[in-house]
Every structure is written in structure tokens, then in C-alpha cells.
Amino acid sequence: MSANGSDHKTNLQESAKRHMWLHFSRMAAYAGHDMPTITRGEGPYVYDEKGKRYLDGLAGLFVSQIGHGRAEVAEAAARQARELAYFPLWSYAHPQAIDLAERLSGMAPGDLNRVFFTTGGSEAVEAAWKMAKQYFKLTGEHGRYKVLSRDIAYHGTTMGALAVTGLSAIKGPFEPMLQGGVRVPNTNFYRAPSFVADDVNAFGVWAADEIERAILREGADSVAAVFLEPCQNSGGCFPPPPGYFQRVREICDRYGVLLVSDEVICAFGRLGYYFGSQRYGYQPDIITFAKGVTSGYAPLGGMIASDRLAEPFLHGETSFLHGVTFAGHPVSCAVAMANLDVFEKEDLLGNVRSNEAAFRATLEQLYDLPIVGDVRGDGYFYGIELVKDKATRETFSDDESERLLRGYLSHALFGAGLICRADDRGDPVIQLSPPLTCTQEHFTEIEQILRGVLTEAWSRL
Numbered sequence: 001m002s003a004n005g006s007d008h009k010t011n012l013q014e015s016a017k018r019h020m021w022l023h024f025s026r027m028a029a030y031a032g033h034d035m036p037t038i039t040r041g042e043g044p045y046v047y048d049e050k051g052k053r054y055l056d057g058l059a060g061l062f063v064s065q066i067g068h069g070r071a072e073v074a075e076a077a078a079r080q081a082r083e084l085a086y087f088p089l090w091s092y093a094h095p096q097a098i099d100l101a102e103r104l105s106g107m108a109p110g111d112l113n114r115v116f117f118t119t120g121g122s123e124a125v126e127a128a129w130k131m132a133k134q135y136f137k138l139t140g141e142h143g144r145y146k147v148l149s150r151d152i153a154y155h156g157t158t159m160g161a162l163a164v165t166g167l168s169a170i171k172g173p174f175e176p177m178l179q180g181g182v183r184v185p186n187t188n189f190y191r192a193p194s195f196v197a198d199d200v201n202a203f204g205v206w207a208a209d210e211i212e213r214a215i216l217r218e219g220a221d222s223v224a225a226v227f228l229e230p231c232q233n234s235g236g237c238f239p240p241p242p243g244y245f246q247r248v249r250e251i252c253d254r255y256g257v258l259l260v261s262d263e264v265i266c267a268f269g270r271l272g273y274y275f276g277s278q279r280y281g282y283q284p285d286i287i288t289f290a291k292g293v294t295s296g297y298a299p300l301g302g303m304i305a306s307d308r309l310a311e312p313f314l315h316g317e318t319s320f321l322h323g324v325t326f327a328g329h330p331v332s333c334a335v336a337m338a339n340l341d342v343f344e345k346e347d348l349l350g351n352v353r354s355n356e357a358a359f360r361a362t363l364e365q366l367y368d369l370p371i372v373g374d375v376r377g378d379g380y381f382y383g384i385e386l387v388k389d390k391a392t393r394e395t396f397s398d399d400e401s402e403r404l405l406r407g408y409l410s411h412a413l414f415g416a417g418l419i420c421r422a423d424d425r426g427d428p429v430i431q432l433s434p435p436l437t438c439t440q441e442h443f444t445e446i447e448q449i450l451r452g453v454l455t456e457a458w459s460r461l
């Protein structure tokens with residue numbers, strides 16, 4: 001039975017430990033201590049059940065662009081639930097989805113004008129891959145089904161999205177994977193191969209050309225799409241080298257491969273633009289989005305496809321054979337509209353653009369610590385790579401990484417009042433992605449907490 005009444009707070013932990021099953025979490029780790037429980041949020045801060053305040057340096061999970069506790073967005077949700085709580089997008093439309101689809105089409109680059117809604121990012125990736133496959137069946141290129149994506153890139157966890165994901169560590173238990181996922185190198189310049197390590201332009205050419213080599217190796221007529229994040233999250237923020245995406249675009253055009261920009265994290269202001277592809281100046285065939293479209297006030301995701309891709313689906317008896325019950329939920333669409341209103345009213349893109357240099361400069365102050373090897377990213381999206389030896393860039397052994405990240409850093413950062421992510425799915429990194437409302441005072445707070453905790457971490461090694 002669930003706990004309630006005056007002893008609710010006491011029972012919360014007991015109940016959580018008995019009934020909750022957290023995502024990507026070692027449940028055994030909670031046996032000896034409390035499960036962190038966040039009860040409310042306000043601006044860039046959240047509070048736990050004991051009232052302790054945390055700076056939400058990860059925007060929840062790259063989600064809360066406008067920050068927490070916005071009454072106008074909550075009210076938009078309540079109004080919509082009263083008017084029309086639910087109706088499916090299977091054969092029907094509703095005004096909230098129509099309005100949002102039109103607004104997103106107006107914001108998206110080029111001829112990306114058709115919005116297919118989902119409830120989140122993995123479903124968006126699934127939908128994009130399925131649509132690409134069906135598109136090629138419809139246009140007579142029956143052999144195209146494979147997808148290229150980059151090493152260590154995370155594209156979601158459902159079986160299709162997992163096959164696109166480049167993290168072998170989270171795939172093992174679910175083998176065999178769906179056929180057709182092919183890996184290419186990512187754009188981690190800090191760990192570039194020696195023959196291009198001194199020249200970021202040459203590195204970009206090499207990394208893009210690896211996509212061409214993979215297409216040729218697999219057989220161009222078997223490749224449907226390449227999925228790339230504008231700035232790759234997993235591994236700790238790998239921005240594209242100059243010219244990378246322009247070259248990838250040319251390669252995709254040369255071989256008739258679709259370029260999918262997976263912007264589940266990078267859209268909605270994270271990089272100072274509505275879409276990450278706009279920041280880096282390339283034209284995708286499909287954009288996948290989720291997270292920041294609602295700033296988390298309700299779940300929503302989707303893909304935006306070009307008119308060219310939608311065209312074969314718009315005739316005769318053809319339909320895209322795919323759908324999800326809660327996709328484009330009216331409450332979520334109303335929330336997305338209210339969220340985007342906040343973006344406009346407060347010029348959040350402008351805030352990111354005018355403050356991002358200060359954010360970077362503040363994080364770069366950490367370079368005086370021996371453990372900080374690389375600070376990288378763009379906009380309000382940064383990774384800090386931790387190293388054992390700055391001069392040689394030697395990384396930590398698995399054992400050291402385990403002790404450092406799970407044994408110490410994650411708890412210590414949380415204990416010091418900063419929510420961020422200490423991750424070792426690639427090399428050990430700390431990831432930061434604060435709400436887009438943050439300014440220098442928050443950057444300073446992040447830097448101060450990181451400085452204290454990383455100094456202590458180094459002394460424990």
C-alpha cells in the first residue's frame with residue numbers, strides 16, 4: 001500500500017525502496033542510503049523532500065530549458081485538460097497539434113514542414129528510421145534499410161533506437177540487435193587519431209569521410225540514413241569540427257542517404273538556436289526532437305520531415321504505418337506552445353547567445369586543476385573530461401573510474417548542491433546543461449562547486 005497522511009515523508013523512502021525501479025540505476029546502491037527524491041522546483045533550482053536546494057545543472061535530463069515552476073505553462077496544461085484532455089492523432093487532428101506543427105515547421109530549417117509527433121526521443125528516432133525505410137520502399141529503393149551513427153552516441157533505448165545507439169555497454173543484454181546499425185567515428189577531437197590530432201579541419205574531413213567509407217563498405221544501396229547529433233552528448237559534448245556537417249551533407253547527397261539530425265538534446269535553445277542544425281549551418285532531411293520542446297512540463301517528442309520525404313506518403317492508399325497512442329497529446333502540445341511563448345517573451349535564445357562565452361570562460365577556469373583535461377561544448381551544453389595525467393591525456397582505468405565517478409563524484413556533487421552528470425560511457429566526463437535562463441551567478445555557483453569537489457576527488461586518488 002502506498003504511504004500517505006502525516007507520516008508521508010517518513011514513509012516516502014521506505015516506499016520508494018520497496019516499489020520504485022529507477023532507470024539506468026543500480027538499485028542495490030540505495031540499500032544503505034536514501035534515494036534522492038526531488039519534490040519541487042523553482043527557476044534553475046530544485047528541492048528535495050528535506051527542503052535542500054540544488055542548482056539543476058543538467059536541466060533535469062537536458063529538458064528544463066525555461067526552468068522550473070512556471071505557472072503560465074502549468075495553467076496552459078490545466079486549461080487544455082479541461083477543454084480536451086485526449087484525442088489520438090490516428091485519423092484525427094486537434095487544434096493544439098495543428099498549431100504546434102505549424103509553429104515548429106516555421107522554426108525548422110529549409111523545407112522541414114511535416115511534423116510526426118511521438119511521446120519522447122526514442123520513439124522519435126524509431127519513427128525516423130521506420131519512415132526512412134518505408135520511404136525507400138515507396139520510391140523503389142527496396143534495399144535501403146541500414147543506419148549509420150557514431151561511436152558512443154546515445155539515440156535512445158527502445159529496440160530500434162538501441163540499434164542506432166553506439167554504446168555497446170548498454171546493448172549486451174538485449175542482443176541480438178535489430179539488423180542494420182553501423183558505427184562510424186565520432187568527433188572527439190581531444191582523442192583524435194594521431195595523423196589528424198594537430199589540425200581540427202583535417203580531423204573534420206577525416207571524420208566526415210569515414211561516413212563515406214562506411215557507406216561504400218556497406219553498399220550505398222543498402223544505407224537509408226545517417227543519424228547524427230549536432231553536438232554529440234554521450235562521451236561528453238563533441239562539437240562538430242568546422243565544415244564537418246557541410247561535408248557530410250555532400251556525402252549524403254552523393255549516395256542518396258538521408259541525413260537525420262537527432263536534436264533530442266540540441267534543439268530548443270540548448271545551442272542558442274531553435275535547432276542545432278541552424279547553429280552549425282546544415283540542412284537535415286529529418287530532425288528528431290523531444291525534451292526541451294515542452295521544457296518537461298509534459299512529455300512530447302517527434303520528427304520533422306522534409307516535404308520531399310513526406311511526398312510519397314501523401315497519395316492514394318499510402319499511409320505511414322506507424323503510430324503511438326499518446327503521441328502529440330493535446331496537453332503536451334498546449335504546454336509546448338506555452339513553453340515556446342516563454343522562449344519568445346524572454347528571448348531565451350538571445351540569453352544563451354550573449355552568455356555562452358561567459359559560461360565557457362567560467363568553466364575554463366577549472367583548467368588549473370590537475371584532473372581537468374578538456375572543457376568542450378557550445379551554447380549551454382558542456383562536457384568536462386577528467387584525466388589522470390593532463391600532459392599525456394592518460395585516462396583512468398575502469399577501476400579508478402568506478403571509484404572516482406560512482407564511488408565519489410556523483411554523491412559528492414549532489415551533496416554539494418549541484419545536479420549534473422558524472423558519466424563514463426566514453427572517457428570519464430562531467431556533463432552540464434543548465435536551464436537557458438541561467439546567468440553568471442549560476443555559472444559561478446557551478447564552477448565553485450565543481451572546484452571543491454574535483455579538488456577533493458584528486459586528493460583521494
Ligand SMILES: Cc1ncc(COP(=O)(O)O)c(C=O)c1O
Nearest residue numbers: 120121122154155156262264290
Ligand atoms: C540524442 C538523443 N536521442 C534520443 C534520446 C532518447 O530520448 P528519450 O529518453 O526521450 O526516449 C536521447 C535521450 O537522452 C538523446 O539524447
